[in-house]
C-alpha cells in the first residue's frame with residue numbers, strides 16, 4: 245500500500261485547506277503528482293526499506309556447533325529441568341574473536357548418562373571448535389546459567405557457572421586452560437540456592453575489583469513435590485508450589501577470595517525467586533544498581549547507596565509490578581536507552597498470555613511502563629518470552645529488541661491446543677518514534693524450527709560490525725543466528741580496558757554523538773536470561789561515517805573524550821591513555837575493511853581527560 249511522504253502530505257493538506265499560495269503553480273502541482281506516482285511505484289517494488297532487510301540466518305551447523313542441551317528429565321520434567329540453559333560469550337583467549345560457553349544439564353537419576361558444558365572457540369573463519377576438554381571447563385553439576393568476568397584483573401576473563409547445588413568458578417590461566425577455584429574463592433553458594441539462576445559480575449563498591457551477585461530461584465529439594473496439576477493435566481510445578489530461596493552478593497577481597505556480604509549490604513532476600521539479574525546505573529550517578537527479575541513475585545531494584553549498601557526500591561521506582569498492577573513471571577532483564585534520551589530504559593519479558601514489558605526511564609528516579617504505546621503488548625501476548633533484549637541489529641542508531649520464546653510446560657498443548665511448547669523467536673524494529681514494529685517474519689525467524697528458547701547472548705561473532713545472536717534452547721541444539729541485515733549503515737565498536745577501574749570496565753559508560761543522535765551504552769555483565777553478551781560496545785551510526793564525539797566515563801570517575809572518530813572500525817580504549825587504538829584481531833579477517841591486522845595501531849584522536 246502506498247502512503248504519501250510527510251512533506252507531500254503537508255503540501256496536500258495546504259492544498260485542501262484552500263490556501264493557494266502564489267508559488268503553487270500548475271507546474272508545481274504537476275510535479276507533486278509526478279513525485280507521488282514515482283514514490284508509489286518505487287514502494288510497490290522495494291517495500292519499506294528500514295524493516296524489509298532485517299535478516300537472520302541460522303548458521304549453527306555450518307559453524308560446527310554440535311552442542312545439544314540435555315535437560316535431564318526422567319519422564320515428565322520437573323521445574324528446574326525446564327528453566328535452563330544460559331549461554332555466555334567472551335573472548336577468553338584474547339585473539340579478537342568472541343567465543344561461546346554453553347551450559348548443560350546433568351543426569352540426576354543415576355542412569356549413567358554423561359554430559360558436560362561446552363566451550364566453543366571462534367576460529368575467525370565462521371567456524372567454532374569445541375575446546376572444553378583442553379580448557380577444562382565441563383561444569384561440576386546441573387548447570388543453569390553463566391557469566392564471564394576478569395575477577396583478578398589479570399587480563400583474561402574468568403568463568404562463573406550457576407548450578408543446582410554448588411556453583412563453579414573457573415580461573416582463566418591465560419594459556420587456554422582453566423582451574424576450578426570455587427573452594428578457595430568461596431563462591432559455591434551452598435548457603436544460597438539451591439537453584440542458582442541469573443548472576444552478574446559488578447564492581448558495586450568501585451574498588452576496581454569485580455564483585456558477584458548470584459540469584460537463586462525456588463527452594464526445590466529432594467523431598468519437594470515434583471508435579472502439579474496445570475489446567476487439568478499433570479506437569480512440572482509453577483514457582484508458587486515452592487518457597488523462595490536466598491540470593492548472594494559476594495564482595496571480592498582482592499586475594500582470590502570472596503565474602504558473602506548479602507546481609508551487610510542490605511541485599512539479602514531469603515524468599516526471592518530470582519531468574520535474571522542485571523546491573524547498570526539507572527540514575528546516571530556513576531554507581532551500578534542491581535535489577536532482579538523474580539518469577540511470580542515483585543521485581544527488585546537494589547539502588548546503590550555508594551557506601552557498600554543497597555536499598556530495595558522496586559516499588560517506588562515503578563518497576564516491581566506491571567502498569568496493570570500485576571506481578572510478573574519476569575525472565576529477561578535488559579537495560580538500554582531505546583529512545584536515545586541519555587537514560588537507560590528497561591525490558592522485562594513475561595509469561596504466555598502476559599505480555600512483555602518496556603519501561604521508560606523518566607530520569608527522575610522512576611520508570612513508566614510504555615509497552616502499550618510502544619506496540620509490544622499485542623505481539624508478545626501469545627508467546628512465553630525468555631532471554632534477549634536490546635540490540636541495534638540494523639545499525640541505525642536505535643536499539644531494537646530480540647526475544648527468545650518457549651513454554652515451560654511440555655504438556656501445555658493438551659491443556660491449550662493453540663499454545664505451543666516450542667515457539668518462534670521475536671524481533672522488533674525501533675521506529676525511532678517510541679514505537680516498535682514486529683519484523684520477526686521478515687527477518688526469517690518464523691521459518692526456523694520452533695524451540696523452547698531460553699538464554700540469549702548478543703555478539704558480533706564475525707567482526708563485520710553487525711551484532712549476531714546465539715540462542716540457548718532447552719532440550720535442543722542452540723541457534724546461532726548470523727545477522728545479515730546489512731543496510732550499508734556505519735558502525736563503531738569499542739573494547740574498553742580498565743586500569744584503575746576493573747579491567748573489564750564493567751560499569752563504564754560510553755556516549756557517542758554522530759549527527760543529531762547521541763547514544764549511550766553501559767558495559768555490563770549478566771542480563772538477558774542466565775546469559776552474558778559481548779562486552780564490546782557496538783554503536784550503529786546510520787549514514788554517518790564519523791562519530792563527532794566519543795566520551796567514556798570510567799567507574800573510577802575519569803572522563804575521556806575523543807573527537808572525529810572514524811566509523812567502521814573496532815577500537816580499543818584504555819583507561820587514562822590519551823590515544824584511541826585499533827583492537828587486535830588475529831588470524832583470518834572476514835572483510836576487506838576489517839581494520840585490525842595485525843598489530844595495535846594508534847589513530848590520531850585526542851583525549852581530553
Ligand SMILES: [Ca+2]
Nearest residue numbers: 447451453455
Ligand atoms: Ca569491588
Ligand SMILES: [Ca+2]
Nearest residue numbers: 581583585587
Ligand atoms: Ca531512555
Ligand SMILES: [Ca+2]
Nearest residue numbers: 636640642644
Ligand atoms: Ca535499530
Ligand SMILES: [Ca+2]
Nearest residue numbers: 704706708710
Ligand atoms: Ca556480525
